[in-house]
Amino acid sequence: MHFSIHRPTFIKALNIVMRAISSRTTIPILTNVKITLNQDELILTGSNVDISIETRILQSDTSAQLDIQTTGGITLPAAFFTNIIKHLPDENLTLSTEGLRALITSGSASFNINGQDVQNYPHLPEMEDIQSLKVSAAQLNELISQTKISASTQESRPILTGMHLELAGNSVKAVATDSHRLSQRIVTLTGTETTVNADVIIPAKSFNELQPLLEGQDRVDIKLAANQAVFDLDHTSFYSRLLEGNYPETDRLIPSESATEMKIDAAHLLGAIDRASLLSHESRNNVVQLLLSQGKAELSGNSQEIGQVKETLPVKSVVGEDLDISFNPDYVRDALRVLNGKTVELKFTTNLRPFIIIPEGETDNKQLQLITPVRTF
Amino acid sequence: MHFSIHRPTFIKALNIVMRAISSRTTIPILTNVKITLNQDELILTGSNVDISIETRILQSDTSAQLDIQTTGGITLPAAFFTNIIKHLPDENLTLSTEGLRALITSGSASFNINGQDVQNYPHLPEMEDIQSLKVSAAQLNELISQTKISASTQESRPILTGMHLELAGNSVKAVATDSHRLSQRIVTLTGTETTVNADVIIPAKSFNELQPLLEGQDRVDIKLAANQAVFDLDHTSFYSRLLEGNYPETDRLIPSESATEMKIDAAHLLGAIDRASLLSHESRNNVVQLLLSQGKAELSGNSQEIGQVKETLPVKSVVGEDLDISFNPDYVRDALRVLNGKTVELKFTTNLRPFIIIPEGETDNKQLQLITPVRTF
Known part of the structure; x- marks a missing residue:
């Protein structure tokens, strides 16, 4: 050479x-x-x-x-x-x-x-029985960002380290969950030439390396085989193995009703969550408390050793039953970051059941973050 | 409050x-x-x-x-x-x-x-028997940068973790050495109103925190007492303890003659040192080799496991006796960085004796970096 x-x-x-x-x-x-x-x-x-x-x-x-x-x-x-x-x-x-x-x-x-x-040097995997589709790189990038946050990083249940992708016609549903929280994004592919029916689980950490390669790209050619996915970009092919096994049924986890709802600017809630977690991070169980009552919302964080923080949130509305709920602020922060720049709705049933965060007016759970509260009593 | x-x-x-x-x-x-x-x-x-x-x-x-x-x-x-x-x-x-x-x-x-x-909260140290002088912040900053690189970071000989400052009239001599290398800078203070006679040793790591505060300042008021130095800036006072003990006599370490001399652009030598150290850093003893002969200079680095690098240096001149000398490239790199943008002279006696790096044409050892070679035979 x-x-x-x-x-x-x-x-x-x-x-x-x-x-x-x-x-x-x-x-x-x-x-x-x-x-x-x-x-x-x-x-x-x-x-x-x-x-x-x-x-x-x-x-x-x-x-x-x-x-x-x-x-x-x-x-x-x-x-x-x-x-x-x-x-x-x-x-x-x-x-x-x-x-x-x-x-x-x-x-x-x-x-x-x-x-x-x-x-x-090992050979690259052979691809057989391929299904392929072309997608917008920007759309793929957004779909990944909005879901990978909930994938598990622990190998105790390997299947939960993956992102579940269901492709049917020109619709893609992506779900990730670590069993404490869940992210779901459903998109209709724009300008897709072929339609694919497939159900695959891709390791979420593969996307950490794929995403930077998507920047500045127009379209991506995705090829799916029995145990590999390939993302073809200009002059570059990105191979990821697939995870084997059955992904848990997640639809039944998503509540269809709510008893209390809060609307707030995502950036405002994010700021308050950051402040409350300054104290919760210093405590043993990293939990913050949200009180909803009579159209008002108050967020607080405590650390026995250092002190406490309390803040009235600048909500757009609080409707429904009074609620006193505690949760891990890091989960809410991750969810709000991918929805930043938007007004979000938080929908609660009880303080023991999962609540959801969605962009204002979103329907059909197309863009959904679900978080399980923490029982503190 | x-x-x-x-x-x-x-x-x-x-x-x-x-x-x-x-x-x-x-x-x-x-x-x-x-x-x-x-x-x-x-x-x-x-x-x-x-x-x-x-x-x-x-x-x-x-x-x-x-x-x-x-x-x-x-x-x-x-x-x-x-x-x-x-x-x-x-x-x-x-x-x-x-x-x-x-x-x-x-x-x-x-x-x-x-x-x-x-x-x-402990009280700040009382200052007694103070001598004080005003210096240019930029001049102090340069003096620190050019000498602190050679201070020891190991506590086995605490005195060598300090920078030795000798003030006599409006002249300041700063020296630091870790016994493998030595940096010396002598400056004549400009626009100083008072003259001071003092001999102090300040912990070199104190300067890591002082230097950022010097940025953008005009003049600094330095006060020296028996066991403290204070640097007064706008609205901010910076106290450093002094090291106790006798600083080693360093003048006798500086060679007064040379047998071989090389002139080269500091940036060119720095680039070659960086490349050679890619390999020396992978080897057990981190040493590069410099061969000077017949007006030419060749720098090389080796790692048994990985390979070797060899490079002819773009020297301005090489005069004197042939020389085959080995040294720690990190010491030379540190020395060249503080002299960057200049043409430097390297002056050698034998391959067992310390050599010096000075800016071209510098006399009286006012700006000097001394490095002890490594014996490889």
């Missing part, structure tokens, strides 16, 4: 595949980046147990200044190699291999780095 | 005294900030074992909107209190005390915080 390339273009591609590469892995070669050079393109690959990313730099892209001398491949220690590339002195660099050693030159600097055989 | 104040002004003052407050201290009350309200000013105080900072907000400063109702004082948990103040909803806040509780209100939010008696 022997090529030279425009360094900033190469760094950009490395940064993309680095999202899939972890220094903590039980498979040593996965700490490496795989570099493959064909007749007309350079391919970089990074992978971990959950996701794999492959990105291509085409010879036809003149800004990349990709000059291919000899095709071939090698894998190199990813973090270290990227660091070297970023520190090179010149606008361009040359990379050539001799056996399992790579020689990198740029300006007056030359690095000799030990690599590993590209043959030992 | 009862006052109201413009919140951004209060936050600015809190941020200043927070520099002296550590959450890790053996004296619990020092995790608090002391708040004292007089007839015409609010005083905030923070302190740890090394430094104390006192800053004043004057009633006469109309932008502070300081409205004094009742004088008094309290100490409150500093990190927590500052966090509360930053999260308050309104432009102004009111703070009042009832016994050892503080009530903080702003807009619709009200906090009740437990404090401690201001009487239990």
